[in-house]
Amino acid sequence: MKLVALMENYTPILKDDFKIELSVDSKLLVEELQNEKIDLMNFLKTMLKNFSITLDTVITEAIEGKKLYTSKDKYQHMLEKNPKLEEFRKAFNLELD
Numbered sequence: 200m201k202l203v204a205l206m207e208n209y210t211p212i213l214k215d216d217f218k219i220e221l222s223v224d225s226k227l228l229v230e231e232l233q234n235e236k237i238d239l240m241n242f243l244k245t246m247l248k249n250f251s252i253t254l255d256t257v258i259t260e261a262i263e264g265k266k267l268y269t270s271k272d273k274y275q276h277m278l279e280k281n282p283k284l285e286e287f288r289k290a291f292n293l294e295l296d
Contacts, residue, residue, distance in 0.1 A: 202235045208266065217251045222259045224266075229256045270295050 205228060211221045223229060236254060244250045267273045274295055278284050287293075 202232070202239065204268075205232060211254075217249060217253065219252065219254045220257060221254065222257045224259055226258060229258060232256055 205223070209221055209223050209228075211219050214220050221232065223232070232254075233256075240252065240254060243252055243254075267276050274284075
């Protein structure tokens with residue numbers, strides 16, 4: 200997952216003393232953020248001219264259920280809500296990406 204997608208799906212919260220907290224729902228996302236953290240922090244500190252900024256990640260349990268990232272995941276979710284969707288897809292010879 201790219202950093203952009205991570206930031207679009209999870210909202211960072213600014214805490215006291217320029218501490219940024221990002222709550223994610225899996226250890227994999229924490230590891231993904233760690234891979235990009237140095238570049239991200241260098242960018243933020245330079246652009247904001249504040250070298251006191253820190254970024255902490257917190258793992259929380261997903262309350263709203265599984266995140267739908269791929270087209271197939273989204274389609275399966277919609278199919279669970281409306282099984283007639285499969286008939287529609289077949290009738291119009293539609294393919295999933």
